[in-house]
Amino acid sequence: MKIYVMSVLVDDQSKALEFYTKTLGFVAKHDMPIGGEDRWLTVVSPEDPGGTELLLEPSGHPAAKPFKDALVKDGIPAASFKVDDVDAEFKRLRDLGVRFTTEPMDAGTVRMAVFDDTCGNLVQIIEMIEK
CATH class of the missing domain: 3.10.180.10 (2,3-Dihydroxybiphenyl 1,2-Dioxygenase, domain 1)
Known part of the structure; x- marks a missing residue:
């Protein structure tokens, strides 16, 4: 068994993509619409493009904000x-x-x-x- 995707809840997927790629240096792997404005948006390490993906997951669920806070x-x-x-x-x-x-x-x-x-x-x- 291997870890395929892990997620981090983000307030704004576009802002997160910018930060995680331009600032941190990750590479976008998947960017697909999943309904409304939400996307299946993952990044990977450029050192391991086939490795574990980080899902920049929308934090719209009501439990997300209190959890993150x-x-x-x-x-x-x-x-x-x-x-x-x-x-x-x-x-x-x-x-x-x-x-x-x-x-x-x-x-x-x-x-x-x-x-x-x-x-x-x-x-x-x-x-x-x-x-």
Whole structure:
């Protein structure tokens, strides 16, 4: 069994696509209408285009907003992405105007930072640390 798709609830799919591709560097994989203004909109890592897809899922369900608000209030990321160098990625993203809620720090076997994805979520980046 393999993970095929994971989702992150986003307030605005077009804004999310812009952020996740232009700022974070993911590549759009699927963009198909599914009714109304909603789309089946996925992105993948350019390093693994056949790998797990991230669904930028519309957050129209009534439970989505309170759920997302609670996660953000408690500082809990909705997604976590692995990078080779957290400090370099932090600088790159900060220089692009990304707002971080947690600057790079060591946390056990990872070095991590957390940022606002501009679509109602916190996202964590991690670098594995050899111990």
